[in-house]
Amino acid sequence: MNQEEKIKYLLEEIYNNSNFNFDKSPYPEVTLTYAQTLDGFISGMPNTPPLLISGKESMLMTHCLRNKNDAIMIGIGTLLNDNPQLNVRQLSGFNNGGDVRNPQPVILDTKLRFPLNCKLLNNYKEYKLNVEQKINGYEKLTEIKPPIIFVAEGLYDLKKAKILKDYGIKINEIKCNGSQLDISKVLEILKSTYNIRNVMVEGGAQVIRSFLMNSQIIQHIIITIGPLYIGNGVKALGFGDIEKNSLPHLEHVQSLTLGQDIIVIGKPTMS
Ligand SMILES: NC(=O)C1=CN([C@@H]2O[C@H](COP(=O)(O)OP(=O)(O)OC[C@H]3O[C@@H](n4cnc5c(N)ncnc54)[C@H](O)[C@@H]3O)[C@@H](O)[C@H]2O)C=CC1
Numbered sequence: 001m002n003q004e005e006k007i008k009y010l011l012e013e014i015y016n017n018s019n020f021n022f023d024k025s026p027y028p029e030v031t032l033t034y035a036q037t038l039d040g041f042i043s044g045m046p047n048t049p050p051l052l053i054s055g056k057e058s059m060l061m062t063h064c065l066r067n068k069n070d071a072i073m074i075g076i077g078t079l080l081n082d083n084p085q086l087n088v089r090q091l092s093g094f095n096n097g098g099d100v101r102n103p104q105p106v107i108l109d110t111k112l113r114f115p116l117n118c119k120l121l122n123n124y125k126e127y128k129l130n131v132e133q134k135i136n137g138y139e140k141l142t143e144i145k146p147p148i149i150f151v152a153e154g155l156y157d158l159k160k161a162k163i164l165k166d167y168g169i170k171i172n173e174i175k176c177n178g179s180q181l182d183i184s185k186v187l188e189i190l191k192s193t194y195n196i197r198n199v200m201v202e203g204g205a206q207v208i209r210s211f212l213m214n215s216q217i218i219q220h221i222i223i224t225i226g227p228l229y230i231g232n233g234v235k236a237l238g239f240g241d242i243e244k245n246s247l248p249h250l251e252h253v254q255s256l257t258l259g260q261d262i263i264v265i266g267k268p269t270m271s
Pocket residue numbers: 033034035036041042043044046047050051053074075076077078079081082108109110111179180181182183202203204205206207208210234238
């Protein structure tokens with residue numbers, strides 16, 4: 001087996017041994033996953049270039065996870081800072097008709113700050129154009145799905161929403177008290193409206209924090225620890241204290257090394 005096949009096999013085992021019951025749950029199966037440094041940071045200081053923490057082997061694992069999940073969720077902070085693609089371009093079948101798929105991007109974007117020139121939208125437009133105009137080789141392209149965005153009722157620009165909807169982006173309004181959307185509601189809509197069976201949550205810090213503080217909705221936590229210190233930056237759980245009792249610990253823990261990185265896998269529990 002090559003490295004990609006080995007990682008796919010490992011993930012298969014994790015998901016097959018999960019006792020998650022999709023039919024009984026109001027939510028999709030949730031995997032929280034991110035990469036951190038030895039000193040617990042997921043990136044440099046805000047508004048600095050994206051920080052590569054994962055080595056090539058663990059990045060391949062991230063792309064295998066993306067391939068395994070119907071959807072990938074990030075907060076708008078990550079989109080604005082990193083301008084990510086959230087695709088599976090490191091997998092061998094990508095854009096050559098192989099048996100891989102890109103996940104459905106899902107963005108938590110309270111005030112609809114989604115930039116009209118971001119890679120997620122540009123890649124989708126380019127894919128759609130290729131398919132509609134049957135441009136040479138279009139049959140082999142791995143499908144790109146338009147992002148699903150969650151916004152807060154009354155807090156976003158309706159004209160911008162219209163522009164995005166015209167591109168095929170789905171915008172979902174949720175009632176919201178502060179700046180944070182209710183993630184239970186978001187997950188419920190992903191399951192009931194979009195038939196999303198499983199979702200990986202990639203971050204950033206505020207989103208990781210929200211999920212960990214509601215850890216009963218998470219089935220799997222997969223953390224990559226890269227062998228570097230950076231001294232200062234954005235902590236995995238963001239800024240500000242959190243009451244220890246509101247955070248889970250892990251059970252059924254496994255760890256392994258991929259290249260130079262350590263991967264920690266477990267199921268969160270509050271008991
Ligand atoms: N190393 C890694 O694996 C990853 C690192 N990152 C890093 O994380 C940083 C961005 O993190 P943050 O600034 O914390 O932004 P974020 O990506 O967590 O987005 C936060 C924003 O999402 C919106 N939001 C709506 N509902 C929310 C909810 N229920 N919970 C949390 N946010 C909600 C709010 O507008 C909030 O300001 C970037 O520097 C990026 O590079 C991001 C993903 C993975």
